[in-house]
Amino acid sequence: MKGLGNLAAKYNLPVQSHLDENVDEITRVKKIHPSHSDYTSVYDAYGLLTNRSIMAHVVYPTEDERQLIKRRGAGVSHCPNSNFNLRSGVAKVRQMLNEGLKLSLGTDASAGYATSILNAIRTGYFAAISRSIEHPTEKYLKLAEMFYIATLGGADVLGMKDIIGNFVIGKQFDGLIIDPLSNNSPIDLFDHDDITSIFEKFINNGDDRNIVQVYVDGKFIHGSYMNHS
Numbered sequence: 001m002k003g004l005g006n007l008a009a010k011y012n013l014p015v016q017s018h019l020d021e022n023v024d025e026i027t028r029v030k031k032i033h034p035s036h037s038d039y040t041s042v043y044d045a046y047g048l049l050t051n052r053s054i055m056a057h058v059v060y061p062t063e064d065e066r067q068l069i070k071r072r073g074a075g076v077s078h079c080p081n082s083n084f085n086l087r088s089g090v091a092k093v094r095q096m097l098n099e100g101l102k103l104s105l106g107t108d109a110s111a112g113y114a115t116s117i118l119n120a121i122r123t124g125y126f127a128a129i130s131r132s133i134e135h136p137t138e139k140y141l142k143l144a145e146m147f148y149i150a151t152l153g154g155a156d157v158l159g160m161k162d163i164i165g166n167f168v169i170g171k172q173f174d175g176l177i178i179d180p181l182s183n184n185s186p187i188d189l190f191d192h193d194d195i196t197s198i199f200e201k202f203i204n205n206g207d208d209r210n211i212v213q214v215y216v217d218g219k220f221i222h223g224s225y226m227n228h229s
């Protein structure tokens, strides 16, 4: 681990690992590294907790650990589909967001069953809801907050928020053109649907049938043109 930390420092490399994924793992790290106060401190001691680190899961961080993650500017990759499938636990996403940690969404396929970011948003939303059922003082996340984590939050965790992550002028245009009324669309629209409810319908019910064009860095790379106006 010291060697890896030295390499990361020498070449300013990103670091990716797991942190606080499940109770057994935390117990095992404690057993292997008894002199460190917690799991996060172990990475930190070896120079592996930097502002280029992306830590997956982070289901059980203590307050000290959350503060340390924040101080170092490390990012968290929340992987709800995996956390549910492996029964790891439900991450405190609302709390980490409120405390100003950098949060992104991960799939962790194959422990998770889906690579779709829409699936990650939906399972993340359920994770936040199930936390708030168990802990009524914790408000669950709004869909807009899940969308933030899925987009600009991810860019932030990658250290790329000045380049990608939203549609601010000057950034690379990574975009999907969504047609809620495409052929065989799984979405029904009603006259009273406004842009927000159409957006929510796509996030909750939409799929690749609605994605009519894909742009990466401003280039049209996939899809067709709108078939209705």
Ligand SMILES: *[C@@H]1O[C@H](CO)[C@@H](O)[C@H](O)[C@H]1NC(C)=O
Residues within 6 Å of the ligand: 051, 052, 073
């Ligand atoms: C990340 O940490 C390095 C080294 O401490 C520092 O030079 C750099 O400014 C930091 N970058 C950000 C985006 O905080």
